[in-house]
Amino acid sequence: xxxxxxxxxxxxxxxxxxxxxxxxxxxxxxxxxxxxxxxxxxxxxxxxxxxxxxxxxxxxxxxxxxxxxxxxxxxxxxxxxxxxxxxxxxxxxxxxxxxxxxxxxxxxxxxxxxxxxxxxxxxxxxx
Amino acid sequence: xxxxxxxxxxxxxxxxxxxxxxxxxxxxxxxxxxxxxxxxxxxxxxxxxxxxxxxxxxxxxxxxxxxxxxxxxxxxxxxxxxxxxxxxxxxxxxxxxxxxxxxxxxxxxxxxxxxxxxxxxxxxxxxxxxxxx
Numbered sequence: 001x002x003x004x005x006x007x008x009x010x011x012x013x014x015x016x017x018x019x020x021x022x023x024x025x026x027x028x029x030x031x032x033x034x035x036x037x038x039x040x041x042x043x044x045x046x047x048x049x050x051x052x053x054x055x056x057x058x059x060x061x062x063x064x065x066x067x068x069x070x071x072x073x074x075x076x077x078x079x080x081x082x083x084x085x086x087x088x089x090x091x092x093x094x095x096x097x098x099x100x101x102x103x104x105x106x107x108x109x110x111x112x113x114x115x116x117x118x119x120x121x122x123x124x125x126x127x
Numbered sequence: 128x129x130x131x132x133x134x135x136x137x138x139x140x141x142x143x144x145x146x147x148x149x150x151x152x153x154x155x156x157x158x159x160x161x162x163x164x165x166x167x168x169x170x171x172x173x174x175x176x177x178x179x180x181x182x183x184x185x186x187x188x189x190x191x192x193x194x195x196x197x198x199x200x201x202x203x204x205x206x207x208x209x210x211x212x213x214x215x216x217x218x219x220x221x222x223x224x225x226x227x228x229x230x231x232x233x234x235x236x237x238x239x240x241x242x243x244x245x246x247x248x249x250x251x252x253x254x255x256x257x258x259x260x
Contacts, residue, residue, distance in 0.1 A: 017159060020158065020159035021160065023155070023159070024152065024155040024156040024158075024159045025177075026180075026181065026183075026187060028187075029194065029196060030194050030195075031195050037194060041195050049198075050201065051179070051183070051198070051201070052159070054176060054201060055162065055176050056160070058175065058203075059164060062162075063164055066170075067208060069175075070166070070170060070174075070208040071208050073175060074203065074205065075203045078199065078200050079197070079198050
């Protein structure tokens with residue numbers, strides 16, 4: 001039981017993208033959209049919503065598995081570092097041993113400098 | 128003190144919420160994330176992560192979030208495709224709340240149901256400075 005190779009997804013983050021995500025999702029936390037506020041925090045500026053960056057991993061898996069991802073996919077991740085406007089984020093996956101009828105992948109999002117932003121696991125039904 | 132997601136006690140169950148997942152909203156989400164995969168249109172489905180994000184957004188309409196709150200961990204599991212245009216019901220609860228090193232950590236669990244059956248389940252950990260909560 002071997003799953004397909006999963007093609008990486010690379011995306012440039014921009015402030016308009018964060019603003020659009022806030023509108024679409026309803027998450028208007030000012031750390032993401034208010035530069036003046038964000039500068040007063042330890043982050044020193046706006047950072048992307050974790051769920052926005054995580055969406056690149058979900059997109060990557062949906063691209064590989066299609067409807068199966070929509071019906072049985074799971075993600076279990078840790079947000080390790082903030083992603084900021086201007087960062088180029090790459091989501092990538094490495095296949096692991098299947099278990100309990102599920103295909104398993106180690107997944108991560110990294111910045112253009114190679115910094116790990118998100119690490120974790122993705123699973124999907126094998127059939 | 129205002130009620131926020133990070134000062135609600137563990138065990139609290141939020142009132143069930145109905146969320147309409149109309150196609151326009153799904154498209155706005157996909158446009159915002161840059162996801163152009165055809166599978167959603169082919170299946171007339173909403174991305175599972177969008178369902179989770181909309182549920183969190185709906186929750187944040189009823190309870191505040193201290194500025195500067197950060198997302199630490201996320202578990203999301205899809206149980207069935209969620210059709211665009213459907214209405215789902217979200218039940219959420221504060222599973223854990225703890226104080227560590229001057230920060231409040233909250234674990235929020237939610238189950239999003241479609242026609243009475245689980246569609247997406249989530250478990251999110253968020254944190255903020257204790258003085259902000």
